[in-house]
Amino acid sequence: MRAAGTVSALTAVSRILGLVREQVFAMLLGAGDYADAFNTAFRVPNLLRDLFAEGALSSAFVPTYTRELAQGGTARAHQLSSRLLSILCVILGGFVVLGFAFAGPFVRALAPGFGSVPGKLETTVALARVMLPCLPLVAFAAVTMGMLNAQEKFAVPAAAPATFNLVAIGWAAVLWAMGFGTAQVAMGWAVGTLVAAAAQFLVQVPPLWKEGWRFRPEWVPGDPGIRAIGSLLAPATVGLAAVQVNIFVSTMFASHEPGAVSWLQYAFRILYLPIGVFGVAVGTVATTGLARRAAAGDEKGLRETLSRSLSLLAFLTIPATVGLMVLGRPIVRLLFERGRFHAADTENTATALALFSIGLVAFTGVKVLAPAFYALGRPRVPLLASASAVAVNLAVIVLLHARLGYRAIALGIALGSLLNAAILVGAFERHVGGLLDRHLAAGLLRMTIAAGVMGPAAWLSARAIESRLGTHGLAAQILGGLGPVALGVLVYFGASRLLRLGEARALTAVLGGWAAGNGAR
Numbered sequence: 001m002r003a004a005g006t007v008s009a010l011t012a013v014s015r016i017l018g019l020v021r022e023q024v025f026a027m028l029l030g031a032g033d034y035a036d037a038f039n040t041a042f043r044v045p046n047l048l049r050d051l052f053a054e055g056a057l058s059s060a061f062v063p064t065y066t067r068e069l070a071q072g073g074t075a076r077a078h079q080l081s082s083r084l085l086s087i088l089c090v091i092l093g094g095f096v097v098l099g100f101a102f103a104g105p106f107v108r109a110l111a112p113g114f115g116s117v118p119g120k121l122e123t124t125v126a127l128a129r130v131m132l133p134c135l136p137l138v139a140f141a142a143v144t145m146g147m148l149n150a151q152e153k154f155a156v157p158a159a160a161p162a163t164f165n166l167v168a169i170g171w172a173a174v175l176w177a178m179g180f181g182t183a184q185v186a187m188g189w190a191v192g193t194l195v196a197a198a199a200q201f202l203v204q205v206p207p208l209w210k211e212g213w214r215f216r217p218e219w220v221p222g223d224p225g226i227r228a229i230g231s232l233l234a235p236a237t238v239g240l241a242a243v244q245v246n247i248f249v250s251t252m253f254a255s256h257e258p259g260a261v262s263w264l265q266y267a268f269r270i271l272y273l274p275i276g277v278f279g280v281a282v283g284t285v286a287t288t289g290l291a292r293r294a295a296a297g298d299e300k301g302l303r304e305t306l307s308r309s310l311s312l313l314a315f316l317t318i319p320a321t322v323g324l325m326v327l328g329r330p331i332v333r334l335l336f337e338r339g340r341f342h343a344a345d346t347e348n349t350a351t352a353l354a355l356f357s358i359g360l361v362a363f364t365g366v367k368v369l370a371p372a373f374y375a376l377g378r379p380r381v382p383l384l385a386s387a388s389a390v391a392v393n394l395a396v397i398v399l400l401h402a403r404l405g406y407r408a409i410a411l412g413i414a415l416g417s418l419l420n421a422a423i424l425v426g427a428f429e430r431h432v433g434g435l436l437d438r439h440l441a442a443g444l445l446r447m448t449i450a451a452g453v454m455g456p457a458a459w460l461s462a463r464a465i466e467s468r469l470g471t472h473g474l475a476a477q478i479l480g481g482l483g484p485v486a487l488g489v490l491v492y493f494g495a496s497r498l499l500r501l502g503e504a505r506a507l508t509a510v511l512g513g514w515a516a517g518n519g520a521r
Helices: 002-029 033-046 056-110 112-116 120-131 134-150 155-177 182-202 205-210 224-254 260-295 299-326 328-336 343-357 360-375 380-404 406-431 438-469 474-498 502-520
Strands: none
Touching: 002 033, 002 155, 002 182, 002 260, 002 328, 033 056, 033 112, 033 120, 033 182, 033 260, 056 112, 056 120, 056 134, 056 224, 056 260, 056 360, 112 120, 112 224, 120 182, 134 155, 134 182, 134 205, 155 182, 224 260, 224 380, 224 406, 260 299, 260 328, 260 343, 260 360, 260 406, 299 328, 299 343, 299 360, 299 438, 299 474, 299 502, 328 343, 328 474, 343 406, 360 380, 360 406, 380 406, 438 474, 474 502
16 A cells, blocks of 8 residues: 555646646637547557557566566666567557558548548548657657566656646647647647657656666567567457457547547546556556566465455545546536536536446456456456457447437446456456455445445535535635535545444555654654
């Protein structure tokens, strides 16, 4: 919890800055045609971002790099990283060239509904070409992040995404000050995204430099470490391809409903705050521990690490799920409803957020469950789980989109994530066992009861504030959005202590130690 707390605090800063970035974006572009164009354009390089950021590359690289560090020493581990970066330079450089050449046909296939709006399709293609170089930059950042995490240096890599957001926000402030129109803002934002991606990578180089790492280009695809990474990466890449098919189809359907691409993007940005703060933070710390225990053949330690990680995630995300469902409208209103983002956009974004939230516990759980199988050398299990989730999502969209519109997309993604996590848990029980015990089940039940007490208290307080102050004006939005959240946190934590949840006691101890340490200084 202490290690995850460091990463979580820094990740929280990054996610909050990410929300600020989205607030500025919403104020400048709203949920109109240019916002849809930008969000869709960013999906062209983003189709592979998960692979080279918080996804398969990290899961394949960290265990291999950790093993090389333990068995071959620092020099060998640094050599492996240089050889991997050399290969990525060539492969991803080729992707950028191909993407630039075929951006037009790809965007037409991705968002066929844009063709009915004059200029929308052409704008999306131009924006996609500007942002394509983000792909190698994000991949390089993932490798440096994995190197630092493997050495248990969590602070700088956790802070790197905050650098991305700070640069993007500063860039947006310049665009605002210059008084550009929406077309110029959209193109300027694309350039700023590219600059921010470079900053995210470069900020991680100095700590590695201090450790003696130097990039030395070497083309050695036959390196045993590279082959080991490739063996883990290949099935994960297939799994990711299934996920990207999911995104592709979702965008195709959403493109026919003006504003839907942006509503879903804004809603998922809010959802990604708890995913990033809790799921990515705990997953980052757990991945290293899982890799070490698997390398040592310590199944008991592997099981205990996974169980503790899942229990901690559930303690944090079950109340977050309830909170986002009952407080979605005041939260969206506070974050985005200004400038070109209107009340109708708030309503639609909040609806998408509530549906996305159904899968929040599973979204975060997969961040820990999938690395366990990579550590065990069973990468096909996450592949199967991912493909099954995609199949469910696509079935929900195809069957319900005609009646529910963009809501079917959010619901399908949530239900798919639940199936993904369920398959991973079932597979771990079959291969290792001992994860689903009475202790974990009892803890989950008590967490659900505590969240059930919290939900009505938060909802009633939000209604009371809204009836007294209304929904207009910054003061009313702040009190209506943050007041019920603060009350909900207090109620949940109090109920957790009364129910004697171990996570609540441990969190109290960690916070007490942190406060005592700061007081002593």
